[in-house]
Amino acid sequence: MLKKIAIKNVATYDESGMVVDNLNKVNFIYGANGSGKTTISKFIDNCNKEEYKDCEIEWSDNIEIKTLVYNKEFRDRNFGKSDIAGIFTLGQATKEEIEKIQEKKTKLTDIKNEMVQKKKTITKQNETLQTEEDSFKEVIWRDIFKKNETMFKEAFKGFMTKQRFKDKVLDVYKSSNGTTLKKEELEEKAKTIFDDEPEKIDMITEIQYGKIKTIEEDEIWNAKIVGKQDINISKLIQKLNNGDWINTGRKYIQESDICPFCQQHTITNEFKKNISEFFDEEFEKQIDTLNYAKNQYDTIASEILERAKTSFDKEKSMKAQSKLEVDKLSIYIESLNVQIESNKELIEKKCKEPSISVDIVKLKSIIESINKLIINANCKIRENNRIVDNYHSEKSKLVDNIWSYLVTENKTIIDKYEKKKNGLKKGISMIEEKYKDLQNQQTTLDVEIKRDSKNVTSVQPSVDEINRLLKAYGFENFMIVPSTTTANHYQIQRQDGSLAESTLSEGEVTFITFLYFLQLAKGSMDDQQITEDRILVVDDPISSLDSSVLFIVSSLLKEIIIDIQSNKGSIKQIIVLTHNVYFHKEISFFGNGNEARKDTCYWMLRKKGNVTNIECFRRENPISSSYELLWKELKEVNKNSGITIQNIMRRILENYFKILGRFKDDDLILKFDDVESQRICRSLLCWINDGSHCMPDDLFVECPMDTIEKYQDVFKDIFYNMGQIEHYNMMMGIKRGA
Incomplete structure (x- = not known):
C-alpha cells in the first residue's frame, strides 16, 4: 500500500510542502476547489515527471503496487477519441472457475503476506547483526586499538578506521595459530624496527697499532749516540760529558778559527780535525736513524690521532643513529693526544741530546681501548645492516606477531562475538531460504492464475456491466457498442445508431467515464494483468453530476470500500479526494453511528495565501454536516483566507434563524437595544450579503482582518440577543464560564 506522500515546490505547495503519512486502507481527503487535490492525484498517477x-512517495514494506487514478486527465485520456479500449474481466467463467482463481489469489495473498513478514524478520535480524557488529567494533577499538596505539601504531597502519580494524582482527582470528611472543619482546623489537626506517651504516675502521709499535720499540731511543772513542779529544768530551753540546756547536767551527764557545781565536786545524774525527760517519748514521725515527713517529702518530678524530666527528654527526660510544671515544682521543705529545717531547729531546736514553710511552693500551669501542660499534652496525637487508621481512614478521598477540589476548571477546554473529547469520540464512521458496511459490501461482484467468477472460462483460448501470440509473439515450474499426475497442452510440461521443453532456461524460474506471479497477486492458493487486485514487468523481447521480457514485464506491475493508478482491487501498461536503458525508458513512474505523483515515486540505497545507484527523471524520462545517470554518478562520468569512456568516444566519427560525433581517436588527447597535448589526448583514454575492475588491483583500474581528463580535451578539448564545458557544466549542 501507499504509506506516505510528500509534495512540495509544485502548484500551491511551497518549499515546506505537506506530508500525508500513515495512510490507511481507506483514506478521505476533503478540500475546497483549488486547494491542491488534483495535484495530489496527478503526482500519484505520474510521480516521475520533472515537476x-x-x-x-513511500510504499509499505517497499513493495510498489499498480495505481489507478481517476481524474480529469483519466477522462481526457480515455474519452478524448472515438474508440474506447476494452477492459478484460472474468467473463464467461463458471462459478467453480472463479472460485478456483479466487482460491489461488487468496493463497497468493497469504504467500505475499508471509513474504513480507519474512522480509521484516530478515531486516530485523540484519539490524540486530549490525548492532552486534557496531558494538564489537567499538569494544575492540577501545580495548585493543586505543590501549596499544602508542607502542604498536606502525602495525596498525592501513587499519586506522574502526571498520578496517575490526576486519583485520577477525582475519587474524581465523588464521592465527595461537603462538605469540611476549609483549615485552614485541615492544623491544618495535623500538628498533618501528622507528625511522634504518639505513645501512659504514663499518668503522680499527686503528692499526703495528707501525707505531715498531717505531716505539726501536732501539735508537735507548742508544747513547756519542763520537769516536779513540780520539785524543774524546776523553775530555767524555769527562766533561758535553758531547751533545759540542755536536751542536761544531758546525760553527768550520767557518773560522774563532771558537763558538769562548769567541777566541783558538780553533786550529788540528782541533777541527779532532772534532771531525770524533763525530765520525757512524755517529752521523745514527743521527740520521734517529731523525728518521722521529719523522716516522710524528707522521704515524698524527695519522692515528686524525683517524680517531675523524671517526669521532662522523659518529657524533650521526647522533641517534651512531652505534659508537662517542663520549668514551672523546676521552680516549684526549688521552691519546696527550700521550703522543708527551712522546714527541721526549723524541725531540733525544734528537737534541743524542747521547741520552729516552723511554717512549707505548700507545698500545689507549689504542686497544679505542679499538674495543670500535669493535662493539661494528657489532651493532652489522646487526643494523642485517636488519636493513631484511627490513621488510623483519617488519612484516613483527607486525604479524603483534596482531597475533593482540588477538590471542582478546580471544574471549572475539569468541563471544563470533558465536553470536554466526548464530544470527545461520538464522538469517534459514529465513532467506524460506523466503526464496515462497518466491518460487509466488511465481508458480502467478503463472497459474494468469493462465486460468486468460482462459475465462473477456471484454464483453465489462461492456454489458456499463450498459446495465447506464440503463439502471436513467441514462437510456446512449450505450457502448463494439468498434467498427478496432478489435477489443468500443464506441458510444445513440439509439438511432449515431456516435454520441461528441454530443454527450458534461454530466454524461463524467458518469460514463466513472463507470469505465470502476470496470478498469476490477479488470485490466491486458488479459495478463486482471488479477494484479491495485490501488485506487479517486479525485472528485461527482463533478457536473446532479444529486441523484451523486448517491449512485457514492454507493458504487462504497461497495469497493467494503470489499477493501473485508480484504476481498484485488483492490487493496483507496484514496478519495473531494470538495463536495454531501458526497464526502455520504461516502464516508457506514452506519453504526458512523463510528471510527481502524482502517480509515481523514484529512482536510486548506489554502491560505495561495499556499496549501493539510491537517490529519486520523479516524475521526471532521465533516458530519454542511452546517457543522460552516461553524468549523468560522472557528478556524485565522488558518484560512478571510475572503470566505462573509459567505460563512450569511449561510449560518440563514440556516439557523431564517430557514429554521423563520426570522427576517429586521427581526435580528430590532433585538439590539440602541440605534447605534442596530446600525452596526445592519452593517454586518449588508457586509456579509455583499461579500457573498460579489467579487471582493482589492482593498478588502489587502486588509480584511480589522473588519473581520469587528463583525465577529456583532455576529456573536446576534445569538446573544436572540437568546441563542448557548448554541453559539456549543458550535464554537466554548465551554460554559469561559
Whole structure:
C-alpha cells in the first residue's frame, strides 16, 4: 500500500510542502476547489515527471503496487477519441472457475503476506547483526586499538578506521595459530624496527697499532749516540760529558778559527780535525736513524690521532643513529693526544741530546681501548645492516606477531562475538531460504492464475456491466457498442445508431467515464494483468453530476470500500479526494453511528495565501454536516483566507434563524437595544450579503482582518440577543464560564 506522500515546490505547495503519512486502507481527503487535490492525484498517477522532482512517495514494506487514478486527465485520456479500449474481466467463467482463481489469489495473498513478514524478520535480524557488529567494533577499538596505539601504531597502519580494524582482527582470528611472543619482546623489537626506517651504516675502521709499535720499540731511543772513542779529544768530551753540546756547536767551527764557545781565536786545524774525527760517519748514521725515527713517529702518530678524530666527528654527526660510544671515544682521543705529545717531547729531546736514553710511552693500551669501542660499534652496525637487508621481512614478521598477540589476548571477546554473529547469520540464512521458496511459490501461482484467468477472460462483460448501470440509473439515450474499426475497442452510440461521443453532456461524460474506471479497477486492458493487486485514487468523481447521480457514485464506491475493508478482491487501498461536503458525508458513512474505523483515515486540505497545507484527523471524520462545517470554518478562520468569512456568516444566519427560525433581517436588527447597535448589526448583514454575492475588491483583500474581528463580535451578539448564545458557544466549542 501507499504509506506516505510528500509534495512540495509544485502548484500551491511551497518549499515546506505537506506530508500525508500513515495512510490507511481507506483514506478521505476533503478540500475546497483549488486547494491542491488534483495535484495530489496527478503526482500519484505520474510521480516521475520533472515537476515532481522534490516530491516523494513511500510504499509499505517497499513493495510498489499498480495505481489507478481517476481524474480529469483519466477522462481526457480515455474519452478524448472515438474508440474506447476494452477492459478484460472474468467473463464467461463458471462459478467453480472463479472460485478456483479466487482460491489461488487468496493463497497468493497469504504467500505475499508471509513474504513480507519474512522480509521484516530478515531486516530485523540484519539490524540486530549490525548492532552486534557496531558494538564489537567499538569494544575492540577501545580495548585493543586505543590501549596499544602508542607502542604498536606502525602495525596498525592501513587499519586506522574502526571498520578496517575490526576486519583485520577477525582475519587474524581465523588464521592465527595461537603462538605469540611476549609483549615485552614485541615492544623491544618495535623500538628498533618501528622507528625511522634504518639505513645501512659504514663499518668503522680499527686503528692499526703495528707501525707505531715498531717505531716505539726501536732501539735508537735507548742508544747513547756519542763520537769516536779513540780520539785524543774524546776523553775530555767524555769527562766533561758535553758531547751533545759540542755536536751542536761544531758546525760553527768550520767557518773560522774563532771558537763558538769562548769567541777566541783558538780553533786550529788540528782541533777541527779532532772534532771531525770524533763525530765520525757512524755517529752521523745514527743521527740520521734517529731523525728518521722521529719523522716516522710524528707522521704515524698524527695519522692515528686524525683517524680517531675523524671517526669521532662522523659518529657524533650521526647522533641517534651512531652505534659508537662517542663520549668514551672523546676521552680516549684526549688521552691519546696527550700521550703522543708527551712522546714527541721526549723524541725531540733525544734528537737534541743524542747521547741520552729516552723511554717512549707505548700507545698500545689507549689504542686497544679505542679499538674495543670500535669493535662493539661494528657489532651493532652489522646487526643494523642485517636488519636493513631484511627490513621488510623483519617488519612484516613483527607486525604479524603483534596482531597475533593482540588477538590471542582478546580471544574471549572475539569468541563471544563470533558465536553470536554466526548464530544470527545461520538464522538469517534459514529465513532467506524460506523466503526464496515462497518466491518460487509466488511465481508458480502467478503463472497459474494468469493462465486460468486468460482462459475465462473477456471484454464483453465489462461492456454489458456499463450498459446495465447506464440503463439502471436513467441514462437510456446512449450505450457502448463494439468498434467498427478496432478489435477489443468500443464506441458510444445513440439509439438511432449515431456516435454520441461528441454530443454527450458534461454530466454524461463524467458518469460514463466513472463507470469505465470502476470496470478498469476490477479488470485490466491486458488479459495478463486482471488479477494484479491495485490501488485506487479517486479525485472528485461527482463533478457536473446532479444529486441523484451523486448517491449512485457514492454507493458504487462504497461497495469497493467494503470489499477493501473485508480484504476481498484485488483492490487493496483507496484514496478519495473531494470538495463536495454531501458526497464526502455520504461516502464516508457506514452506519453504526458512523463510528471510527481502524482502517480509515481523514484529512482536510486548506489554502491560505495561495499556499496549501493539510491537517490529519486520523479516524475521526471532521465533516458530519454542511452546517457543522460552516461553524468549523468560522472557528478556524485565522488558518484560512478571510475572503470566505462573509459567505460563512450569511449561510449560518440563514440556516439557523431564517430557514429554521423563520426570522427576517429586521427581526435580528430590532433585538439590539440602541440605534447605534442596530446600525452596526445592519452593517454586518449588508457586509456579509455583499461579500457573498460579489467579487471582493482589492482593498478588502489587502486588509480584511480589522473588519473581520469587528463583525465577529456583532455576529456573536446576534445569538446573544436572540437568546441563542448557548448554541453559539456549543458550535464554537466554548465551554460554559469561559
